[in-house]
Amino acid sequence: MNDVKILLDEAEIPTQWYNVAADLPTPLPPPLGPDGQPIGPDALAPLFPQALIEQEVSTQRWIPIPEPVRDIYRQWRPAPMFRARQLEKALGTPARIYYKYEGVSPAGSHKPNTAVAQAYYNQREGCLRLTTETGAGQWGSSIALAGAMFGISVRVYMVRVSYQQKPFRRSMMETWGAEVFSSPTTHTQSGRDALARDPETPGSLGLAISEAVEDAASRADTHYALGSVLNHVVLHQTVIGLEAMAQFKKVNDFPDVVIGCCGGGSNFGGTAFPFLQEKAAGRAVRLVAVEPDSCPTLTRGRYAYDHGDTAKLTPLMPMYSLGHDFVPPGIHAGGLRYHGDSPLVSHLCHLGLVEAVAVPQLATFQAGVLFARSEGILPAPESNHAIRVAIDEALKCKESGESKAIFFTLSGHGHFDMAAYDRYFAGDLEDYAYPEEKIAASLASLRPIGPG
Amino acid sequence: MNDVKILLDEAEIPTQWYNVAADLPTPLPPPLGPDGQPIGPDALAPLFPQALIEQEVSTQRWIPIPEPVRDIYRQWRPAPMFRARQLEKALGTPARIYYKYEGVSPAGSHKPNTAVAQAYYNQREGCLRLTTETGAGQWGSSIALAGAMFGISVRVYMVRVSYQQKPFRRSMMETWGAEVFSSPTTHTQSGRDALARDPETPGSLGLAISEAVEDAASRADTHYALGSVLNHVVLHQTVIGLEAMAQFKKVNDFPDVVIGCCGGGSNFGGTAFPFLQEKAAGRAVRLVAVEPDSCPTLTRGRYAYDHGDTAKLTPLMPMYSLGHDFVPPGIHAGGLRYHGDSPLVSHLCHLGLVEAVAVPQLATFQAGVLFARSEGILPAPESNHAIRVAIDEALKCKESGESKAIFFTLSGHGHFDMAAYDRYFAGDLEDYAYPEEKIAASLASLRPIGPG
Numbered sequence: 001m002n003d004v005k006i007l008l009d010e011a012e013i014p015t016q017w018y019n020v021a022a023d024l025p026t027p028l029p030p031p032l033g034p035d036g037q038p039i040g041p042d043a044l045a046p047l048f049p050q051a052l053i054e055q056e057v058s059t060q061r062w063i064p065i066p067e068p069v070r071d072i073y074r075q076w077r078p079a080p081m082f083r084a085r086q087l088e089k090a091l092g093t094p095a096r097i098y099y100k101y102e103g104v105s106p107a108g109s110h111k112p113n114t115a116v117a118q119a120y121y122n123q124r125e126g127c128l129r130l131t132t133e134t135g136a137g138q139w140g141s142s143i144a145l146a147g148a149m150f151g152i153s154v155r156v157y158m159v160r161v162s163y164q165q166k167p168f169r170r171s172m173m174e175t176w177g178a179e180v181f182s183s184p185t186t187h188t189q190s191g192r193d194a195l196a197r198d199p200e201t202p203g204s205l206g207l208a209i210s211e212a213v214e215d216a217a218s219r220a221d222t223h224y225a226l227g228s229v230l231n232h233v234v235l236h237q238t239v240i241g242l243e244a245m246a247q248f249k250k251v252n253d254f255p256d257v258v259i260g261c262c263g264g265g266s267n268f269g270g271t272a273f274p275f276l277q278e279k280a281a282g283r284a285v286r287l288v289a290v291e292p293d294s295c296p297t298l299t300r301g302r303y304a305y306d307h308g309d310t311a312k313l314t315p316l317m318p319m320y321s322l323g324h325d326f327v328p329p330g331i332h333a334g335g336l337r338y339h340g341d342s343p344l345v346s347h348l349c350h351l352g353l354v355e356a357v358a359v360p361q362l363a364t365f366q367a368g369v370l371f372a373r374s375e376g377i378l379p380a381p382e383s384n385h386a387i388r389v390a391i392d393e394a395l396k397c398k399e400s401g402e403s404k405a406i407f408f409t410l411s412g413h414g415h416f417d418m419a420a421y422d423r424y425f426a427g428d429l430e431d432y433a434y435p436e437e438k439i440a441a442s443l444a445s446l447r448p449i450g451p452g
Numbered sequence: 453m454n455d456v457k458i459l460l461d462e463a464e465i466p467t468q469w470y471n472v473a474a475d476l477p478t479p480l481p482p483p484l485g486p487d488g489q490p491i492g493p494d495a496l497a498p499l500f501p502q503a504l505i506e507q508e509v510s511t512q513r514w515i516p517i518p519e520p521v522r523d524i525y526r527q528w529r530p531a532p533m534f535r536a537r538q539l540e541k542a543l544g545t546p547a548r549i550y551y552k553y554e555g556v557s558p559a560g561s562h563k564p565n566t567a568v569a570q571a572y573y574n575q576r577e578g579c580l581r582l583t584t585e586t587g588a589g590q591w592g593s594s595i596a597l598a599g600a601m602f603g604i605s606v607r608v609y610m611v612r613v614s615y616q617q618k619p620f621r622r623s624m625m626e627t628w629g630a631e632v633f634s635s636p637t638t639h640t641q642s643g644r645d646a647l648a649r650d651p652e653t654p655g656s657l658g659l660a661i662s663e664a665v666e667d668a669a670s671r672a673d674t675h676y677a678l679g680s681v682l683n684h685v686v687l688h689q690t691v692i693g694l695e696a697m698a699q700f701k702k703v704n705d706f707p708d709v710v711i712g713c714c715g716g717g718s719n720f721g722g723t724a725f726p727f728l729q730e731k732a733a734g735r736a737v738r739l740v741a742v743e744p745d746s747c748p749t750l751t752r753g754r755y756a757y758d759h760g761d762t763a764k765l766t767p768l769m770p771m772y773s774l775g776h777d778f779v780p781p782g783i784h785a786g787g788l789r790y791h792g793d794s795p796l797v798s799h800l801c802h803l804g805l806v807e808a809v810a811v812p813q814l815a816t817f818q819a820g821v822l823f824a825r826s827e828g829i830l831p832a833p834e835s836n837h838a839i840r841v842a843i844d845e846a847l848k849c850k851e852s853g854e855s856k857a858i859f860f861t862l863s864g865h866g867h868f869d870m871a872a873y874d875r876y877f878a879g880d881l882e883d884y885a886y887p888e889e890k891i892a893a894s895l896a897s898l899r900p901i902g903p904g
């Protein structure tokens with residue numbers, strides 16, 4: 001039997017991040033200020049350290065990873081890639097299924113790849129307090145972890161529905177020393193306004209971002225950290241795809257399809273973007289972003305200018321969006337409940353270089369359980385979206401007899417999501433697809449991209 | 453900076469388990485039947501497959517690991533060893549601290565090392581139904597996982613206090629397809645008797661074992677699986693120590709102290725026994741078993757004959773014991789709440805080749821939090837016992853200026869133990885040391901080993 005794990009040495013941890021902005025067929029539209037005019041890097045200075053702002057606007061192809069960041073990466077990187085032989089057997093497919101497992105990080109997902117970098121740059125520039133938001137808690141725990149490692153105190157605004165569904169993510173953040181609040185809170189104007197509008201709101205990532213940004217903007221000693229969407233965040237996540245490419249080289253294979261679940265876009269972008277270079281070089285590889293039916297940003301949203309948060313505190317960003325007021329239902333893949341998407345992912349999707357597909361909740365859990373019973377690892381609900389599409393692709397191969405190589409990133413484990421599995425087994429989960437008119441209403445406020 | 457992780461290739465997964473029974477200075481006293489006479493292997497036939505019974509009594513030094521078992525091991529083995537550089541820095545110690553991380557298995561602990569082997573032998577001999585007990589849930593989830601992989605249906609009796617403290621361990625077992633009950637149940641005579649005696653009992657491992665054994669013994673199609681204590685279980689866990697020795701060779705180092713937490717003894721024995729060969733060859737290495745103050749089997753129990761379970765369904769085994777009626781308080785290290793200990797660990801402790809130390813609960817959580825904030829990984833409460841003693845040894849080095857090599861096994865992660873951390877931070881946990889007279893009373897029923 002051939003090896004199941006495809007491993008790299010610590011020396012093979014990438015020394016540079018890949019910046020896809022260097023290779024875009026057309027440049028990214030600029031973010032806009034409240035006046036509708038393009039904003040420059042300076043506008044971001046109250047919230048982010050200089051180094052991250054430079055990365056946000058850089059078009060340099062390769063950006064060096066600082067040694068202190070690589071030193072922390074060593075704890076769990078290079079992340080293993082697995083050939084899913086047991087899953088292939090269970091499906092009876094001729095496809096070769098591979099997955100990169102990011103759940104090996106102490107926080108259990110890919111998020112520490114950027115959390116560690118963000119904490120490092122903040123500490124280097126003398127900022128020792130960070131605020132952030134979190135949905136499912138994967139990002140919040142990652143920045144809590146990174147804060148513990150760089151001596152930074154961290155305050156997390158956690159979306160209410162996730163705070164209730166995943167109490168132990170909060171405990172985990174507190175064990176690493178962070179402060180955690182259920183959002184909306186009464187600490188911020190954005191939170192108070194939201195509570196006044198609807199005291200029973202489940203919260204949303206957009207709202208929690210407003211709270212964290214408002215908190216950071218109100219204090220000179222504090223910066224804000226975002227776990228997805230922004231260019232520098234996606235940049236840091238390219239260690240996933242870069243390692244995966246080296247791992248494919250090791251087994252002398254190459255994927256026909258690259259799949260990632262997509263909420264804010266950093267897991268998908270970090271996985272897929274490095275493969276774009278090969279695609280540009282003429283190699284046939286499909287890049288597929290998977291999102292939930294109940295928050296169908298790329299598949300039913302519009303490519304337009306929108307705010308990243310509910311209270312409109314962020315610049316207008318060019319992205320697929322469902323509208324910043326869109327409040328998705330409390331599905332269990334909390335990390336995918338975001339109204340917008342990474343401008344880079346959006347742009348590439350708009351250009352047709354990236355495909356998007358939306359899947360219903362029940363089918364994702366069905367896929368996750370099959371995966372757990374064959375491969376062992378118990379996946380996060382977010383990751384189940386990628387697994388669903390990987391299985392669908394493998395079943396297509398079974399029908400056609402083709403032996404394609406299917407690759408996906410298993411972005412994290414589901415150890416803090418067992419209540420969701422309980423509900424799935426109890427028959428308490430349901431699918432939810434938005435009525436067309438509701439989406440149309442939500443899209444009405446978006447500002448078109450381009451002349452006009 | 454030198455490497456943090458010490459990795460082996462898949463080809464370096466051991467091909468044989470190490471059987472310490474081959475190297476004992478004096479042989480293990482035999483188990484006794486209800487009549488006080490030594491029992492032979494046949495007595496175990498209703499409960500275990502033949503291959504495991506042979507391993508239980510074997511004195512062959514090396515026992516081959518079947519290829520289908522190694523194939524499953526490949527999913528997470530060889531387990532990484534880490535040099536704890538961040539912890540060393542936090543402590544300011546000249547000691548070199550190493551830990552072997554067994555939390556990388558899908559179930560999150562070392563337990564699958566034996567669960568997979570036990571499921572394999574049962575399936576090979578045609579047994580497709582298993583019963584077992586579980587304390588903290590680490591063993592139960594491991595056998596559930598192994599059952600899923602070999603098509604075996606699994607019923608788990610879970611100690612009531614852990615069932616209540618760790619509901620998501622149950623969900624995890626169910627995701628892998630197992631049936632889980634809170635023990636004591638009304639399904640068995642042992643359970644009904646226990647409930648009649650004390651309807652509010654927190655349960656105990658000894659009682660849950662009675663239930664699982666009774667269930668298995670009552671059905672011809674069912675075997676019983678035990679997660680620790682027995683010789684064949686400890687045997688399977690020697691992959692930990694064997695890999696660790698190869699990893700030390702890789703960095704050209706060798707431990708002065710080998711530390712493991714010790715409940716039933718399989719984690720400790722699996723870690724430490726392979727090092728005994730070096731100790732016998734004259735190399736100075738201390739082997740330290742760490743147990744909780746509140747269940748001080750090796751440190752305050754007696755080396756005697758006792759039953760492995762409360763209802764006296766198991767043979768009398770030669771071991772350190774607190775008496776089979778001993779019900780430890782509901783501490784959070786549920787995996788260490790066992791009245792007895794592995795006969796092999798007990799024997800070697802009695803011979804002075806293994807040291808034992810007991811530590812109080814609060815000090816173990818304090819150690820675990822320090823570990824999480826420096827090394828990142830969030831440890832299980834059981835593992836915190838080993839961390840506590842490793843830190844104490846490192847602090848002794850700081851005082852003496854010695855640079856010793858300290859090695860421990862981090863037996864699992866604490867992702868399902870966050871309620872315990874919550875209680876620790878809230879100040880709700882306490883230390884508990886048994887009054888001497890209570891222990892003396894509990895020891896009174898034990899039957900001496902040796903003539904008389």
